[in-house]
Every structure is written in structure tokens, then in C-alpha cells.
Amino acid sequence: MRRERRRDRLTDLALWAVLAGSVLLKSDPNDGGSWWWVGVGVPLTGVAVLLCRARPLLSLVIVAVLSGWQSLELFTPSYAAALVAFGYITGRRTATARPALFTFAGIAATGLVLSLLLEDLWSWFAQLVTLLFTVVVPWLVGRYVRQYAQLVSAGWQLADRMEREQEAVADRERLRERSRIAGDMHDSLGHELSLIAVRAAALEVDPSLDERRQAAAGELRQAAAEATARLRDIIGVLRADGEPAPTAPGAETVTALVERARNSGMAVELTEDSAPSALPPMTDRAVHRVVQESLTNAAKHAPGAAVRVRLSYGEDDVTVRFTNERQVSATSLASGGTGLVGLDERVRLAGGTLTHGPDGEGFRVTARLPLTSGAAPSPVPPAPTSARELDHARRRVRRGLVQAITVPVAVAAVLAVLVLGFRMYSDTRTVMDRGRYDRIQVGDTRADVLTRLPRLSLDGPPPGVQPEPADAGRCEYYRARKYETTPAYRLCFKDDRLTSKTIVTDVDNEEDRPR
Incomplete structure (x- = not known):
């Protein structure tokens, strides 16, 4: 850095x-x-x-x-x-x-x-x-x-992401197979342990055995029963997809979680509406996990960025909105990705929906969760394919390239039309009638002359004409004919009076003729 x-x-x-x-x-x-x-x-x-x-x-x-x-x-x-x-x-x-x-x-x-x-x-x-x-x-x-x-x-x-997804698929297959093996072990070992307990119980009440052997058989029966229960608890953690998820929420509240993040140096702003008395266990734990995972991602991928957390409670659901101002590294959005995948599964099992993605220069996470207990899990959304995302990025670049070419051309065309239109307009507004020119006399005041002049004058002397006379003052030029720069009328003013009037032409064609 x-x-x-x-x-x-x-x-x-x-x-x-x-x-x-x-x-x-x-x-x-x-x-x-x-x-x-x-x-x-x-x-x-x-x-x-x-x-x-x-x-x-x-x-x-x-x-x-x-x-x-x-x-x-x-x-x-x-x-x-x-x-x-x-x-x-x-x-x-x-x-x-x-x-x-x-x-x-x-x-x-x-x-x-x-x-x-x-x-x-x-x-x-x-x-x-x-x-x-x-x-x-x-x-x-x-x-x-x-x-x-x-x-x-x-x-x-x-x-x-594809490499990580392939690794995740392989890990899921391995875990699934291990779950099957664990289930088989539970069925077979549990059955064998149950048979051992039954046989030990039979020996415990066998009158042909003395009390010491009957006590040993009773201890064997109790140990087999305890081993069966322990095996059921251990293997039961590997639950099937149709079984309910654990619902016991953690003891830490969202407020305590945000306060702990502040103490670690993050700039976190928490806004929370008046909350109901108690949230459903699955919703409570999901809200906590959304804020926790979002704070972890912000600290990892956008250190130092301001973070805003908002909890809004409606009649039927609670909305968690998490935003951070900037994303330092573009590649960090794709790093891992398993945290958001697991978070999406947590929200889905609670019956809610989760959306996340870039928001301007930052990142946004939004979760909507039900306020009723026993809500059915939301359907699993179809995962976006890499080909679709890459095609979208390619279309965006092609659109940028087209804009880089067509926008200047279009603007230049519009400017050309405007310049041409203004040129045609100015050509018609800079033409002086010969009769008006003849009525103007040297020595007239500028105020009197302006009443007989067109609204516009040429920007400067037409190309090719002779230079202006010395001490002529300020000279203005007007067209004699439309769309032609020469011949032109030159009027020179000094001290607010007309000092000279001349019809100027291109020196290559005709000499200037004073009038």
C-alpha cells in the first residue's frame, strides 16, 4: 500500500x-x-x-x-x-x-x-x-x-470464481459422501450396539450367572446404551437437507456487534427503528449474521471506508441495509465469495431474501427477513452464469467504444449544422443596400450612420483587401452582395464621426475605389 x-x-x-x-x-x-x-x-x-x-x-x-x-x-x-x-x-x-x-x-x-x-x-x-x-x-x-x-x-x-466454485463443488461432494458414510455408520453401528445391549440385558437376568457376572453384564448394557446415544448425537450433526437448521441465536446483539466494530477502529453508523419485543430465533440469528458478515467484508476489502447499517421494521418483515462508501480493490469483490454464499443460505432458510452488489464506488447488502416464526425457506435463486456476466461486461465495453466514436462525430455534425446556419444567418444580416451606402456622408455622426446600417457587420476585413488607411480610427465592413465577402463597404469612425467610406475589393482583381 x-x-x-x-x-x-x-x-x-x-x-x-x-x-x-x-x-x-x-x-x-x-x-x-x-x-x-x-x-x-x-x-x-x-x-x-x-x-x-x-x-x-x-x-x-x-x-x-x-x-x-x-x-x-x-x-x-x-x-x-x-x-x-x-x-x-x-x-x-x-x-x-x-x-x-x-x-x-x-x-x-x-x-x-x-x-x-x-x-x-x-x-x-x-x-x-x-x-x-x-x-x-x-x-x-x-x-x-x-x-x-x-x-x-x-x-x-x-x-x-470458477476455480473456487469447482473447489467448493468438490468439497461439497466430499462432505456429502462423508455424510452418507456417517449415516451408514450410524445405521450399522447403532444396530450392532443395540444388539449388544439386548444380549447384555439377557445376561443380566440369566439365573445361571452369579451376581458378579450379572453386574458386569448390566454395566455392559448401560455402556452400549450410552454409546448408542452418543453416536446418535455426533452423527446427528450431519443433518439431511430436509431437517431443520439450528435456531439458537447468539447472545450478542446487533448494537453490541456494531459497538465492538467501532472499538476496533471502523467508522460505523447504526440506525435502527423501534424493534418488536422479540424476533423469531431464525430471523434474529440471520440479522446478526448479515451485519457480522458485512462488517467483516468491509473491514477486509474497504479498510477505512465509512459504513452505514440500517434496520427497518415493517408489519411483516425486517430490512437490513448495509452500505460502505468505497471499494478499494475491484478484485476483492470476487475473493472467496463463500461468505456471501453462506449468508444467502442463512437468509434463505429463515424465509428471507438477500441482494448484494456494487453501489456506485461502494458496496451494498440488503436482506429482508420475516417477523413470523416458522416461515418456509425461500426458493434457491438460480446462480448467475459466468458466461452471462462476461457477456454483459463485453457489451458494456462495446457500448463504450461505440460512444467514443459516435458521440464526437454526432457532436461535430451538430456543430457543423449550427455553424452553417449561423453563417447563413449572418450573411443575410451583414448585407448593405447600395442606396443606403450612397446616402451616408463623410462627417456624419456615428449615431446617424447606425440607423442606416445592417444589424451585423463582418468580423474583420475580408481577405485580400488593402490595409486600412492610417489614422482612420475603427473600421467596420459590410457585404455588398449575399454570400460574397468582396466587394465590401468599409466605414471608418473616429471620435464618433465617419472619417472615410470605401468600397473594397480583392486586390488581385480590382483596386480599391474611394467614394
Whole structure:
């Protein structure tokens, strides 16, 4: 355990060194503001690395905020590697997909709000593309790796379980045969001992024998009777399947059992409803065994994890719910397995049902037991086959692989449709009528000109046009025709007045013509 922790710390330290190096190398030494960002980004990247094992989503959010603060498009040279790394780590170390999906949606929604406030919707589209390829795709790859590891682990678990089941079957056959031999011994030896006792009784009353010999025969008869009774008691322990199980409960209560576990260092929380005056013997012993076996498994397979035990009493049954927060070793779920099998048999003979299995990152055991005496044993449930479990694990991995391929493609297709739609919308909203352009005069105030302009302008000068005139102020460009960038109208403002108006074209085709 210490070796694994040391290795984890070294891995985290190496990850922080790589990500911090990216922040340092991509900073401009001539820009004083960038050094301020280094002073903030390097420590916060270290915090994200520290949290990535317990709270990987929080680490991803920290890096996303750092990257988004530098650029609304989310893609920055300083934090691109960090986004990819923490996206993968989130998929690798998060059991369920829903929290991650909510986080991605929250990042996209925040970007949309900021883009609308800044009137720069194209940055939001760029942010979505960055989110898809630097976060979502690595997250899907991480989930696939996690599911593949679970498949491999499930295969080893099933192989180990099959070996143990084969050993258990062999042990049961040996015990069954020994039970038959013991029964045969009981029948034969008991019959012989009974005959010896009868013959000794006959000798005890034989008048031809003196008193000493009659006393010896009486002692022989009594010894044979005692040996017969002792043999019946010993062999009777090997009861047949149809005979009732022992019903005497132990003296220790569930409260005392939990208190003993607390004294040993376990963090156990017991919640118990008001219990009836007395439970049936079989139910009482089964409740005790469920809690005892569950505490033993938690101490063995998840040391240090918080444990919760709840006893709920209904009108006809009592429910025992046992949960622990985390499962340290995935292979420990399959180690042995005989404890849960025996526990299931104990609950079944008491007339109840037992369910158990992973619950998120932890483990759960639930038992329902009747409150009436003499309840018939529950039917034996069919054991799950290894082939079915392995097939389920394979389907889960295949589904993860399909998601890793189809989700980015589907999201990219949706983004393409959105970008195309917005492009077509912007093309129609950035076109200026020639008549409006002619009515605009140099020297007009910006307020008067805005009343004649389209709602949107181009993001910048069209490609290939001549540079803007010196001291022209801020220039804006508008299309002359739909779906064409040139020719375009250029209007330049300075001190809230129009200083120049020009029709610009591609310099390879036509010179700029002032108007």
C-alpha cells in the first residue's frame, strides 16, 4: 500500500511538472500580464492535480476556468494539454457519466452567455469545438479505458470464481459422501450396539450367572446404551437437507456487534427503528449474521471506508441495509465469495431474501427477513452464469467504444449544422443596400450612420483587401452582395464621426475605389 501511494504521488508530481511547464513555456516574457498569469496558473494547476484522484471533475473545471479566462474560445497553448489530461482523467476515474455530462453542458452554457454579452457568437462555436476535441473526446477515451479495465478485471474475477466454485463443488461432494458414510455408520453401528445391549440385558437376568457376572453384564448394557446415544448425537450433526437448521441465536446483539466494530477502529453508523419485543430465533440469528458478515467484508476489502447499517421494521418483515462508501480493490469483490454464499443460505432458510452488489464506488447488502416464526425457506435463486456476466461486461465495453466514436462525430455534425446556419444567418444580416451606402456622408455622426446600417457587420476585413488607411480610427465592413465577402463597404469612425467610406475589393482583381 505504501509503495502504491508513493508511486501515485510521483505520478501526480510528474503530471504537475508537465502541465506547469506548458504554462511557463507558452508565456510571453515580454508581456508583463502573462507573468501574473503564471503566478496564478501554476499553483492552481497544482491544486487541480492534487484533486484529480478524489474530485476529477473539479480539477477539470479549474483548468477550464483558467483557459477560458485567457480566451473565450477555451483553446490556449498554456492549458490545452491540461484540458486533454484532465478530460481523460475524468473519464478514467468517474464511475457514472451523468455528472461529467452536466459539467460539459454547464461549461457550454456559460460560454454561450459570455459570448452573447460580448456579442461574439463565433467565439462560442470555437469554444464548442475546443470542448469537444480537447475535453469530451479524451473523456470518452478515458471511459473506454476504464470499461476495458473492468472487463479484464471481470474476466479474472470470473476465472477466480470458477476455480473456487469447482473447489467448493468438490468439497461439497466430499462432505456429502462423508455424510452418507456417517449415516451408514450410524445405521450399522447403532444396530450392532443395540444388539449388544439386548444380549447384555439377557445376561443380566440369566439365573445361571452369579451376581458378579450379572453386574458386569448390566454395566455392559448401560455402556452400549450410552454409546448408542452418543453416536446418535455426533452423527446427528450431519443433518439431511430436509431437517431443520439450528435456531439458537447468539447472545450478542446487533448494537453490541456494531459497538465492538467501532472499538476496533471502523467508522460505523447504526440506525435502527423501534424493534418488536422479540424476533423469531431464525430471523434474529440471520440479522446478526448479515451485519457480522458485512462488517467483516468491509473491514477486509474497504479498510477505512465509512459504513452505514440500517434496520427497518415493517408489519411483516425486517430490512437490513448495509452500505460502505468505497471499494478499494475491484478484485476483492470476487475473493472467496463463500461468505456471501453462506449468508444467502442463512437468509434463505429463515424465509428471507438477500441482494448484494456494487453501489456506485461502494458496496451494498440488503436482506429482508420475516417477523413470523416458522416461515418456509425461500426458493434457491438460480446462480448467475459466468458466461452471462462476461457477456454483459463485453457489451458494456462495446457500448463504450461505440460512444467514443459516435458521440464526437454526432457532436461535430451538430456543430457543423449550427455553424452553417449561423453563417447563413449572418450573411443575410451583414448585407448593405447600395442606396443606403450612397446616402451616408463623410462627417456624419456615428449615431446617424447606425440607423442606416445592417444589424451585423463582418468580423474583420475580408481577405485580400488593402490595409486600412492610417489614422482612420475603427473600421467596420459590410457585404455588398449575399454570400460574397468582396466587394465590401468599409466605414471608418473616429471620435464618433465617419472619417472615410470605401468600397473594397480583392486586390488581385480590382483596386480599391474611394467614394
